Amino acid sequence: MSVRIAAAATCLVLGLAAPLHAQDAITYDFEGSFDDATFAxxxxxxxxGLVIDSVSHVGDMLARTGExxxxxxxxxxxADIFQFCSAVVSREVMEADPxxxxxxxxxxxxxxxxxAVTILHRSYPDxxxxxxxxxxSTIVAEAGGS
Known part of the structure; x- marks a missing residue:
């Protein structure tokens, strides 16, 4: 097994994703409350047509564990993070490169x-x-992010 495949498999098993740096985030302003943004x-x-796998309440965790x-x-x-997948899009991108x-x-x-309420997601490789x-970007636009 190659090192790249082993590393990818390890990340998958451990639930890790590729590292994200601030410059890799695409941000959108939201005019409204935090609750309105999460609902949207x-x-x-x-x-x-997607199913939300989980919602991580990161803001609550950080507030609870700060001390x-x-x-x-x-x-x-x-701060909440919605995680989900698309069978159609995932298959296409993984057929291009597993x-x-x-x-x-x-x-x-x-x-x-x-x-200030912000909606954000990763910027992905070309x-x-x-x-x-x-x-x-389509999802965020529908939610009202600008």
Missing amino acids: VENAIVNQ DVGSAQELFTG LNVVHCPYSIAVTERDG GAMQQVEDLL
Whole structure:
């Protein structure tokens, strides 16, 4: 087994995705409340015929554990991450390159900081993964991100 395939398999088993850097995030402003944004994103995902695998309440976790890790800094007023996959798009991008499995599941985050609500998702590599980026951009547009 090649090192690249072994690394991809390890990431898949451990539930890890490719690392994300700030410059890899595509952000959209949302005019409305955090709750309105999460509701809109959830509906937009479902409207695409997709099933949400999980919603990670990262903001709640960070608020709950801050003191335990020695930090009093409030990072977000709210932060949720919706994870889901598309059988059609996933098959296409993985047939183009099976190592694209490391990008699945796909996610859209909604955050609130200092009263500003933002919807964001990863920027994916050029090539087949642009189909995923296009899907995510379509979902965010339907949710009202601008």
